[in-house]
Amino acid sequence: MITGVLSPEELTQKAFERTNFGKVDAVIVVVYLLLSLCIGLMVKRYAGSMENYIGAGRKIGPWLGVATMTGTELGLVTVMYSAQKGFTGGFAAFHIAVIAGVATLFVGLTGFIVGPLRRMKVLTIPEYYETRFNKPIRVLGGILLVFAGVLNMGLFLKVGSMFIVGVTGIASDGEALKWVMVGLLVLVLIYTTLGGMISVILTDYVQFVVLSFGLLIGTGLAVWKLGWSKIFDGTRQVLGESGFDPTIAEGGFGWSYVFWMIITAGLIGSAVWPTAVSRALTMESEKAVRKQYCWSSISFAVRFLFPYFWGICALVFIHFHPIGQDMKLLFFPVDESVEPLSNLYAMPMVMARILPPVLLGIVTAGMIAAFMSTHDSYFLTWSSVITQDIVAPLRKKEFSTKARVRLTRFCIVLMGGYVLYWSVFYQGREDIWDYMAVTGGIYFTGAFVVLMLGVYWKRTSSLGALLGLCSGLLMLFGLEPIQKAVGLKYQDEQGEWIEILSSPQIGLITVGIAIVLTVLGSLIRPDKPKEVKA
Amino acid sequence: MTWELFWRIVLVGVVAAFAIMSVLVTVLGARDIGKLLKGLKEDEEE
Numbered sequence: 001m002i003t004g005v006l007s008p009e010e011l012t013q014k015a016f017e018r019t020n021f022g023k024v025d026a027v028i029v030v031v032y033l034l035l036s037l038c039i040g041l042m043v044k045r046y047a048g049s050m051e052n053y054i055g056a057g058r059k060i061g062p063w064l065g066v067a068t069m070t071g072t073e074l075g076l077v078t079v080m081y082s083a084q085k086g087f088t089g090g091f092a093a094f095h096i097a098v099i100a101g102v103a104t105l106f107v108g109l110t111g112f113i114v115g116p117l118r119r120m121k122v123l124t125i126p127e128y129y130e131t132r133f134n135k136p137i138r139v140l141g142g143i144l145l146v147f148a149g150v151l152n153m154g155l156f157l158k159v160g161s162m163f164i165v166g167v168t169g170i171a172s173d174g175e176a177l178k179w180v181m182v183g184l185l186v187l188v189l190i191y192t193t194l195g196g197m198i199s200v201i202l203t204d205y206v207q208f209v210v211l212s213f214g215l216l217i218g219t220g221l222a223v224w225k226l227g228w229s230k231i232f233d234g235t236r237q238v239l240g241e242s243g244f245d246p247t248i249a250e251g252g253f254g255w256s257y258v259f260w261m262i263i264t265a266g267l268i269g270s271a272v273w274p275t276a277v278s279r280a281l282t283m284e285s286e287k288a289v290r291k292q293y294c295w296s297s298i299s300f301a302v303r304f305l306f307p308y309f310w311g312i313c314a315l316v317f318i319h320f321h322p323i324g325q326d327m328k329l330l331f332f333p334v335d336e337s338v339e340p341l342s343n344l345y346a347m348p349m350v351m352a353r354i355l356p357p358v359l360l361g362i363v364t365a366g367m368i369a370a371f372m373s374t375h376d377s378y379f380l381t382w383s384s385v386i387t388q389d390i391v392a393p394l395r396k397k398e399f400s401t402k403a404r405v406r407l408t409r410f411c412i413v414l415m416g417g418y419v420l421y422w423s424v425f426y427q428g429r430e431d432i433w434d435y436m437a438v439t440g441g442i443y444f445t446g447a448f449v450v451l452m453l454g455v456y457w458k459r460t461s462s463l464g465a466l467l468g469l470c471s472g473l474l475m476l477f478g479l480e481p482i483q484k485a486v487g488l489k490y491q492d493e494q495g496e497w498i499e500i501l502s503s504p505q506i507g508l509i510t511v512g513i514a515i516v517l518t519v520l521g522s523l524i525r526p527d528k529p530k531e532v533k534a
Numbered sequence: 535m536t537w538e539l540f541w542r543i544v545l546v547g548v549v550a551a552f553a554i555m556s557v558l559v560t561v562l563g564a565r566d567i568g569k570l571l572k573g574l575k576e577d578e579e580e
Contacts, residue, residue, distance in 0.1 A: 061566030067559050091541040098544060198574070205563050212556040219549065232538060244537035295555060302552045309545065 012341060015326050019169040019352035025361030026168075032210070032365035033187055036203045036372065060282050064205060065292035070299035071204030073269075073276060074211065075374030076160050076367050079307045081436075083347035086311025089252050090235045090243030093308045096265050099258075101301030103266030108293030113271040114280045116455045118289050123281055124381075125274055125447065126389035132454050133462040133527070135393050141447065141469055142389030145274060148443035148472075149382045150415060152436055153375075157181055157423030159344070160371040166348025167364050181423060184368065188375045189416045193409040200376045201282075207373050211366035215306050218355055218363050222313045225354050226321065234316035260504035263511060264437070268444045270300060272451055274381050307347070314350040323353055375419070383411030438478040441507055446472030449514040453522075464522030471514040478503040 060068065085093045107114060122128045126145060130138035161181050164170060170180070223231065235243045242251025246258055270276055270293065283289045317324040318331060327349060330341040355363060387408045392399045446469040453460045453468070476482055483489040488500050501509070 061562075061569055063559050063562035064566035064570065066555070067563045070559075091538070094541050094544055097548070101548070198570075201570075202567065205567060208556075208563070209560050212552070212559075216549070216553055216556065232542070236538075241537075244541060246537075295559075298548065298551045298555050301548050305545070305548050 011326070012330055015330055015349065016165065016169045018326070019167065019349075020355060020357050020360050021168045021352055021364065022357050024357055025364060028358070028361030029365045029368060032206075032369065033184075035206065036369070037187055037190060039199055039202045039206070060201060060284060060288070062283070062288045062291040062295070064201065065280075065283050065288060066295045066299065067208040068201045068204040069276065069292060069296045070212075070303070071207045071370070071373045072377045073296075073300065074303040074370055075156075076163055076371035077156050077374060077436075078303055079367065079370065080159050080163055080344055080347070082304050082307035083311035083314065084344050086308030087315050087343050087346050088311075089308075090239040090312055090315070091232075091308075092242060092244055092246040092248070092251055092253055093311075094305060095246040095253070095258060096261050097301045097304035097308060099261050099266045100269055100304055101297045103262070104270040104293055104300040105297035107267075107271045108290050108295075108297060111286065111290050112267070113451055113455055114277060114289055114293065115286050117277065118281060118283065118286045123278075124385055124389055125272075125277060125451065126385060128451070128454070129465065130389075130393065132460075133465050137462055137465050137469070138389055139393055140466065141450075142385050144446070144469055144472065145443050146382050146385050146390070148439050148441075149274065149378065149385075150418065151439040151442075153378045153382075154419060154422040155436070156371070156375060156378075157185065157419050160184075160368075161423065162342070162344050163348045163367060163371070164364075166345045167352045167360070167367075169352070182420065184372060185375070185416055185420055188372045188379070189413055193412050200373070200380060203369070203376070204373050207366060207369035210362060211370060214359070214363040214366045215302075217359060218351070219306060219309060221356075221359070222310065222354055226313055226316055230320065231313060231316050234320050235312055238315060238319055256502065256508065257504045260507050263448070264441075264444070264507070265304070268448050270296075272444055272448045273440075274385070278377075278381050278384075310347050310351065313354075314346040317350045317354070318346065324350065379412045379415050380408075383408045383415060386411050437503055437507075438475050441475035441478065441510065442472050444472070445475055445507060445510040446470065446514050449511065449518050453515075453518050457522075459522050459526060460518065461522040461525060461527040463525040464518040464520070467521040468514045468518035471510060471517050474510045474513060475507065477501075478506045 082093075085096070106112060117125075117128055120128060120131055122131060124142075126138045126142040129141045164180060226234075239251070242248040245251070246253040247255055249255075249257075280289045280292065283292060318327045327346070331343055331346060333340055351363070352360065387404050391407060392404065449471075450460070450465045450468040454465065477486065477488060480489065483499070483501075490498055490500075492498050
């Protein structure tokens, strides 16, 4: 009856406004953010040397290491996209969480890649390239890493803002949202530039405590409100068997997707992705690194599993719960001419109705902390790569510690400006997941192969490393506009889009090509004996 | 074993493991922070 009176925009606005988020929750969030700022200011005096600034003096114990690893990897962007995956793929998406957990445990038990890196006492992956190969490979690796990494995080602020809109009900097109984003960014920039890795690690610990208990209580409440059996039965009613079986390609996954996840969410996510590796390299010993990874395997599974489950709960809530019926019209409109609301909003909107005040404030504070901790880690990782692995090796004059810290801080602020510009002023396409997978893949497909072969195959040469790293650029063919331009995706006579190769298939092929080129390059032009350094 | 039963077991197992880990990390992580700050302070004094 109401739908006949209100326009789709008004219906959307009404749905956003039905949130339990109140003043007390806002106070909790503000207090939490101020606490983070205070930590940054308190530890500023310890951040004098470069080793302390980007590596916390390599004094991180294993339990604090687990907290900071979880704090970094359980980012709000991951939570949002994982919830979306659970919303569309159901329990079948759980296979990614299992793969991530098992792969991280494997790295912890064997020390795969990270063990040798820690033994070499390098602080960044490109630093390893110079130790193992030569300076040009370090600079090239650094450039590719920063290019992919900075592009990759370009949309974080936008996605984070979508969560805040969904939970708090702030109008998505209003000025308030922009100011919230500016405020959050300024806060991150202040405590990251002041305290470096030390403040990042301490705030990660606080975030871990807040978010872990918030997630556990929130999940318990969601089960209590919806009913344990209803969640499974409802998923089967909406998605059928493909909501449980990840090998069914029609459900959005399939075998090639599963294999692609073994590489990306599994081995790369834990052993190659720089923000995770940079944590490993700050640990006090290799033993501590391996212990950190063994325990973090639970976190690596949880960071996907909890959001998937919340996405599934959102799906069931919207389809079957009386309070969620107004949202069903937004996400699954009966009228085909009406554009459905982005399903990224589903999880935060449902959470805002399921969780009571105070708990909602705690979980929101934890999520905003997750948003901030991802930003600070990424800012610090990419800017330290620019300083240590691109600028410093190219400089012929002495590069003092003070100048390095100053340049790193400058790069952090510069990246903050870029992220703000991208999120607030740039109207990019909505399909952000593909964008992120492809931009990340430019770096990690080549780096995975070069690191793996560099560590475990003595004959890997500088030419092989060069070819392996550059082959990651093939991931650009995973981008939809490029796929269309080169005919990898085309429209048939009925107007249906036909995809010759999916993004996971292109990723697997790229990894295969990187292996072949690295091996061929190494065999064709081996390094001279004196050039072999490790 | 069906996929549904498998995911039920995975969900319960992972949530239980995470609950135990959260308590351990909260308590022992605080101890590590103490050690970290002490070490940094000593370096600063040297």
